[in-house]
């Protein structure tokens with residue numbers, strides 16, 4: 097696959113953009129005209145830079161308001177495009193994007209448009225140029241790739257072809273199957289962009305909210321699948337107009353873009369049963385362990401909290417200051433080593449969740465997929481890296497990969513059993529983990545999970561925190577064995593942002609465990625001396641009103657600070673939260689009754705409000 101990206105997709109000066117695009121590993125770039133016009137270097141100098149960076153210039157774009165112009169305006173359009181052919185010769189590209197006319201002067205008669213393109217074809221051929229006609233979704237007369245294809249077919253000139261852009265087609269719900277009508281030899285170029293489903297004006301949606309394939313809601317993989325079926329072999333190029341990307345890290349956005357291209361191509365190959373080049377997205381069996389980095393002092397304060405929650409210290413690493421705490425099928429690892437990764441993590445962040453251990457069918461295959469997606473492997477040469485390979489994950493934490501079948505063997509070979517006993521609090525398994533990330537990296541971390549693993553993103557939610565809205569999205573495996581929520585906020589005072597500020601960076605902020613009996617677990621935690629998050633009385637008055645729960649039942653819930661939700665189908669979600677450990681991370685206990693699918697979003701503002709009352713203490 098040849099990969100390309102339009103310069104408008106990333107931030108920076110044109111020189112910075114090209115450098116980052118080359119560093120990310122793309123084959124080619126589309127030069128977006130405003131980037132060239134605002135640049136001090138001549139087109140020849142830009143061409144030299146492109147070549148020096150090992151890139152090629154795949155396309156110059158856009159040329160506007162050409163077809164169907166009356167009178168003088170028609171001649172002006174022809175004169176204008178000749179000047180662009182001159183620029184293209186200097187830039188070293190023979191392809192130009194011509195987007196459908198938006199001018200109020202434009203005439204829509206098909207014959208007239210076909211004649212204009214016939215004449216343009218002669219001029220373009222004389223200059224060795226190929227024209228790619230793109231139907232802008234908001235074009236005045238041509239706004240659908242089926243119209244553009246009808247015109248290109250009628251023009252029937254070797255220099256006139258079609259340019260497909262997934263955003264324009266998918267934003268108008270044009271069926272992907274319609275691409276099957278197009279002669280692949282006539283496809284001059286393909287641009288890809290996704291977008292979240294928003295109901296707004298098409299132009300505004302396109303200019304501000306596009307995102308990388310897989311980061312939005314449009315069926316971009318199906319679009320690519322149709323092109324592969326056709327036998328299209330030209331480049332796939334990203335053209336992403338996005339306010340955040342334009343202001344964000346040039347390198348990060350460029351890297352994410354290439355990752356999204358690799359992933360969407362793989363997904364498309366799988367859709368049409370073509371032999372995929374990459375190992376399949378890994379099916380996560382579960383979170384086998386969660387590792388905490390802590391100094392001796394921090395661990396001495398954390399351990400009573402774990403014990404109070406019913407965990408027992410059941411293992412000690414054979415050669416390291418690392419303990420294993422268990423309850424139900426949950427494993428928590430507390431790493432107090434004075435060297436190595438966890439120690440570095442503790443120095444930077446303080447006591448923190450520094451790694452997740454995931455079971456996958458084949459760690460080797462997952463590593464190969466990660467390499468293709470440019471997800472970094474972590475290998476410090478230590479024994480851990482050989483026993484369990486690790487990848488860099490959210491906020492520089494690690495994701496260890498373990499083969500499901502090898503888990504017992506690994507525990508037994510690495511840890512000596514201790515006869516630790518705990519006052520079991522009824523916790524069963526890890527329900528989910530929640531990360532707080534920088535708002536500029538919100539989409540990036542979603543792409544990380546969805547590109548590498550067999551997981552799907554759920555609808556994005558806006559959760560009101562007293563200090564601002566928090567964007568939240570869950571990513572889940574189909575069977576619920578793996579669930580992670582990503583949270584980010586532009587408000588500097590929200591819990592999510594305070595976490596990032598207080599612990600010097602993104603990371604996992606809370607862990608939710610399951611219980612089969614929320615009341616018994618709440619009592620066990622209280623007896624264990626674990627401070628629960630106090631929930632206000634107003635919340636419980638509302639529960640009576642909303643769900644018609646009896647007053648005495650609600651009084652019992654209130655006594656234990658239990659939160660409650662029930663969905664339309666009658667499935668229930670019962671929750672309690674611990675106070676945070678040293679204003680860093682906290683725990684949630686959940687009881688799902690029936691197949692409750694979410695995370696108690698209705699309760700999140702209550703919880704955030706309760707947590708914000710401890711804000712003065714810096715939580």
Ligand SMILES: O=C(O)c1ccc(O)c(O)c1
Pocket residue numbers: 157158193195230232261287302303335
């Ligand atoms: O928003 C625009 O004007 C615009 C320009 C060029 C494109 O290729 C496109 O898809 C949109």
Ligand SMILES: [Mg+2]
Pocket residue numbers: 230261287335
């Ligand atoms: Mg386009």
